[in-house]
Amino acid sequence: xxxxxxxxxxxxxxxxxxxxxxxxxxxxxxxxxxxxxxxxxxxxxxxxxxxxxxxxxxxxxxxxxxxxxxxxxxxxxxxxxxxxxxxxxxxxxxxxxxxxxxxxxxxxxxxxxxxxxxxxxxxxxxxxxxxxxxxxxxxxxxxxxxxxxxxxxxxxxxxxxxxxxxxxxxxxxxx
Amino acid sequence: xxxxxxxxxxxxxxxxxxxxxxxxxxxxxxxxxxxxxxxxxxxxxxxxxxxxxxxxxxxxxxxxxxxxxxxxxxxxxxxxxxxxxxxxxxxxxxxxxxxxxxxxxxxxxxxxxxxxxxxxxxxxxxxxxxxxxxxxxxxxxxxxxxxxxxxxxxxxxxxxxxxxxxxxxxxxxxx
Numbered sequence: 001x002x003x004x005x006x007x008x009x010x011x012x013x014x015x016x017x018x019x020x021x022x023x024x025x026x027x028x029x030x031x032x033x034x035x036x037x038x039x040x041x042x043x044x045x046x047x048x049x050x051x052x053x054x055x056x057x058x059x060x061x062x063x064x065x066x067x068x069x070x071x072x073x074x075x076x077x078x079x080x081x082x083x084x085x086x087x088x089x090x091x092x093x094x095x096x097x098x099x100x101x102x103x104x105x106x107x108x109x110x111x112x113x114x115x116x117x118x119x120x121x122x123x124x125x126x127x128x129x130x131x132x133x134x135x136x137x138x139x140x141x142x143x144x145x146x147x148x149x150x151x152x153x154x155x156x157x158x159x160x161x162x163x164x165x166x167x168x169x170x171x172x173x174x175x
Numbered sequence: 176x177x178x179x180x181x182x183x184x185x186x187x188x189x190x191x192x193x194x195x196x197x198x199x200x201x202x203x204x205x206x207x208x209x210x211x212x213x214x215x216x217x218x219x220x221x222x223x224x225x226x227x228x229x230x231x232x233x234x235x236x237x238x239x240x241x242x243x244x245x246x247x248x249x250x251x252x253x254x255x256x257x258x259x260x261x262x263x264x265x266x267x268x269x270x271x272x273x274x275x276x277x278x279x280x281x282x283x284x285x286x287x288x289x290x291x292x293x294x295x296x297x298x299x300x301x302x303x304x305x306x307x308x309x310x311x312x313x314x315x316x317x318x319x320x321x322x323x324x325x326x327x328x329x330x331x332x333x334x335x336x337x338x339x340x341x342x343x344x345x346x347x348x349x350x
Contacts, residue, residue, distance in 0.1 A: 003251055006224040009238075011213030015246075018309050019221025021301040024242045024265040027202040028294035028341075038186030046194025049181040063184075067199045067264070071190075076178055086299050086345035089242070089265020090199040095294060109292035115284035117338070118293030119203035119270060124261050126196040134193055163292070166203075170261035 026064065026091035027121065029163055030108050033101035034061060036160045037094055041065055044140055044157075045123055045165075047092060050074055050085050059098040064091050067123070092121070110162045120156065122166035128153065131167055201239065201266035202296065204338055205283050208276035209236060211335045212269055216240055219315055219332075220298055220340075222267060225249055225260050234273040239266050242298070267296070285337045295331065297341035303328065306342055 006012070031037040041047040047065035054061045064085050068074055075081040085091055100106045111118035125131040132146055132155050142148075143156035143164050155167045181187070206212040216222040222240035229236045239260050243249055250256040260266055275281045286293035300306040307321055307330050317323075318331035318339050330342045 001227045002253060003225070003249065003256065006227055006238075009210075009213060009224060009227070011210035011217070012224055013214065013218040015217065015221035015223065018305075019242075021244075022221050022242050022306075023299045023345075024222075024267060024296065025299040025343075026297040026341075028297070030291055030294055035184075035186035038184060039188065042186070042190065043188040046190035046197050047199075048190065049184060049187055050178070052176045052181055052184070063181075067194075067197050069196075074178065078177060081178065083345050086343060089263070091297075092199060093294075093297070109284075109286070109290035111284070111286060111293050115290070116205060117284035117336070118286050119205055119268075121199065122201045122203070122266075122268070124198045124200040130193075131197075161292070166201075168200075168261060170258045 023087060024089050025086060026093045028062075028093040028095055029121075029161070030095045030097065031159075031161050032096075032106055032108060033160065034063065034094065034096035036101075037096075038063065040160050041092065041094070044135065044138060048074065051082050061096045061098065063094045063096075065094065066091055108161045108163075110158075110164060112164060120164035120166050122168065124168055124170050126169065128155065128167060128169035135167075198262060199264050200261060201268045203237075203268040203270055204296075204336070205270045205272065206334075206336050207271075207281055207283060208335065209238065209269065209271040211276075212271075213238065215335050216267065216269070219310065219313060223249065226257055236271045236273070238269045238271075240269065241266055283336045283338075285333075285339060287339060295339035295341050297343065299343055299345050301344065303330065303342060303344040310342075 046067055048068050049063050049065050051064040075084050135157055141158045143158050146152055146155045156164045159165060221242055223243050224238050224240050226239040250259050310332055316333045318333050321327055321330045331339045334340060
């Protein structure tokens, strides 16, 4: 759909000047086992943790992660790094409520069974075939392989909590 | 926590070369009424819709939106624009299953009541006091005002489906 038609869709308004500088900074998901999730997001997807805050009384920890094209851009000074990360788009926040990792029955809801809501995160990759072959070799579980269904250009993997992560390549959709 | 300590947390691995070029591209949430959500995300938060795809047989529509600092950077050509948006961080995908907007009882789950999972989106703003005053003036519902609770530097508003959106200013946390 042409941009002009997108901007003419019912409900769409031009951005107000007051929203200048607004940044879609992060998405927060709760994770059962922080170590397991840090392993997944850093090893499988290449994220780097850039901030951690522990809330002792409320018994939870948050970690911000980014997919930094170049780690050298991450400020070393803690206060500078926090200011930097909160001004970036594409940050992932993991929230860990302490102790859930010791409860064998405990699990979070990924939003794709009832009651539905949140659907997925998406990581775009330079080569979707290569990326999926790598995930297969690593034993990452797939929700949808490239060969499944009709949309052959996208795949979905699952993180350790079962959240869906779409994998695609930035090229025009084929079908 | 210093960056060196963050990189030493249990579970954290250095990024593999194969993940170079991976981008945390988008977060998808389902919305009951597309027009209502487009109004909210464009008028209240300043997003711009940059791609729409309708799936007639499966009866759903997806819309990608970005918070573009400058609309002039959005490619006009449709194929170029889609390739561009899929390579960006900080994209929001709204999925609308056709017809839900006509069902008075229908509602999506925001992830913050049981069963929990997804928590929130976050938009960072240049001035959190000004932004919250603007939301108040617009009648946007708050989940947490700046003055509520102990964390006086963050607020949460609610989108039309009840998803929480954290509002903060990129400065070091105070407390």
